[in-house]
Amino acid sequence: MAYNLKETLNKEERLAPGHRMCAGCGATIAVRNVLRGLHEEDEAVITSATSCLEVSSFMYPYTAWKDSFIHNAFENAGATCSGVEAAYNALKRKGKVKGTRKFIAFGGDGGTYDIGFQSLSGAMERNHDMVYVCYDNEAYMNTGIQRSSATPMYADTTTTPVGSVSDGKPQNRKDLAQVIAAHNIFATMSSDEFKRAKK
8 A cells, every 4th residue: 555645744633733742742643643643433542651741631620532542650551551552352242342453553762671561571472462652762862861772872862961080971872673573573454454454
C-alpha cells in the first residue's frame, strides 16, 4: 500500500489542540504522527509514563486525548500497556468486547532506557501486541537535564557537567534498538488486519 502524505495529514486529529505542551514540542509532533498511522476505524488505548507529555495533555478532569488514555507511573508504561492488552484479549475470547483495539505506550528516555526498562523488557519478552514509542531527549529533561543511559558519551548535563573536573558523561550511550532486538520479537497480525492488508 502506497503512503500518501496529503491523505495522512488530512486525517482527524486524535490529540486535541488546547493542551499545555510547548509550541513545536517534538513529543507532541511525534504523538500526532504516530496516531495518524492508525486507521480511522481503529480504536486505541494509549498509556503514557509520567512526563511532560502526560502532565501537559491530561489534567483531570480534562484530557486532550480522543482515544482511551491511561497515565501510569514513570517506571511502568510497558507493564500497563501489556496488562491492558492481555485483559482485552481475555475479554475478547469471552465475547465481552467486540472490535479491535491498538495499544500504544509513550515514554521519554528516562522512562524507557532506565527507570522503565524492566517493564518494557518484560512486555517485549512476552511478545505483547503493542507499539512502544520512546521520544528520546538524551537526558531527564522533565526534571532538570540529568544524564540518562541515552545520554551520549561526554555530554554536558547537570549531573555530568563539563569543566575542569569532568569531561561530561563518561559512559557510552545504551544501544536500545539492539537490546530490544535481542528479545527476538516477532510481528503478529490479527485476522482482521491480515484481510485488510490483502486488499
